[in-house]
Amino acid sequence: MVGLPGPQNLMCTGRLGEVILESSQIANTLVAQVLNNRLLRFGSSSTKNADNPKTEAHLNELIERYKNLDIHLHVPEGAISKDGPSAGVTMTLCLLSLVLQKPVPQNVAMTGEITLTGKVLPIGGLKEKLLGAHLTGRISKVLVPRLNRKDIIEDYIYNLHDREVAKELLNVMILDEEKLLQCARRGNVHDAPEEWIKEKLGIDVVYVDDFTDVLDAVWDGEVYIAGKEPSLLRERSRL
Structure with a gap:
């Protein structure tokens, strides 16, 4: 996945079927919703909450970056047809990773269908x-x-x-x-x-x-959704 300067757009290549293309659109909409509703939080919730001016400025920066990203998503082995909803979670995280300019650890893989509400x-x-x-x-x-x-x-x-x-x-x-x-x-x-x-x-x-669990598992509380503080997620994971 590559993001280039330009009007917000998502192009998908790699001989993809209808279902996987729909998943990419769902992923794009979910990321847009998270950004535009200013739901992202970073690090400790006590020091970087929504009222923190630095957090507010950072969220504004991310929204502008997203609005000016022409994204190209390619699934390798273009001669082989691919379809299904299993890549939904992966595409959503990749899109957010691109906007945040924050890499996903190379030892982590994932699978799962994603919905517009992040389930x-x-x-x-x-x-x-x-x-x-x-x-x-x-x-x-x-x-x-x-x-x-x-x-x-x-x-x-x-x-x-x-x-x-x-x-x-x-x-x-x-x-x-x-x-x-x-x-x-x-x-x-x-x-x-x-x-x-x-x-x-x-x-x-x-x-x-849901997608909040994905963020916690991949970035260990460095990025999370408002109202889903990492400490609460980790407490739940120990049960």
């Missing part, structure tokens, strides 16, 4: 996506939609040798997961399935519910 929705093919991240040899953290945890549980269970134990454990873990999802503070859980992924692929799975 992260589940995707298909998670097993293959995690394997692909592992095969790059440089990814140590993958952000996964919270609602995809059941896929990791099932993959973990199906790799157990004792089929009777596996069947019983699957019922228990899926039931526990359904109960956990009903809690307001369902958190970023880490249990046997996540530990198994870590041992098997060398990847830390981080679950995200």
Whole structure:
């Protein structure tokens, strides 16, 4: 993704299908909404809140920068058709990274559909996506939609040798997961399935519910959404 001086525009290339193009537009609209509504905060909320003149000036600068960015998003291997909503979270973060001029750590990968309200929705093919991240040899953290945890549980269970134990454990873990999802503070859980992924692929799975979780997982509280202070997000992740 490259941003050049010019009227605000987003061009996408790489033989992309209709769904992935729609995802890029959703990502662009979400970033515009976050910027224009002045929802971004930086660092400690006690020293850089919305009333801080430096924060206000910085937000104005970011809005102007965004309005004057002609963005070109290219997905490599242009001869191969690509489609689906799975890149929504990635495109949203890349757009914001471009505006902020703040790089995303190279050891982090992510997947998930994004909505106009910033919710992260589940995707298909998670097993293959995690394997692909592992095969790059440089990814140590993958952000996964919270609602995809059941896929990791099932993959973990199906790799157990004792089929009777596996069947019983699957019922228990899926039931526990359904109960956990009903809690307001369902958190970023880490249990046997996540530990198994870590041992098997060398990847830390981080679950995200919305774009605020994505920012916290990638930039560790350096950038966050107003009303979603990093300390609150980390407290939730420990549950």
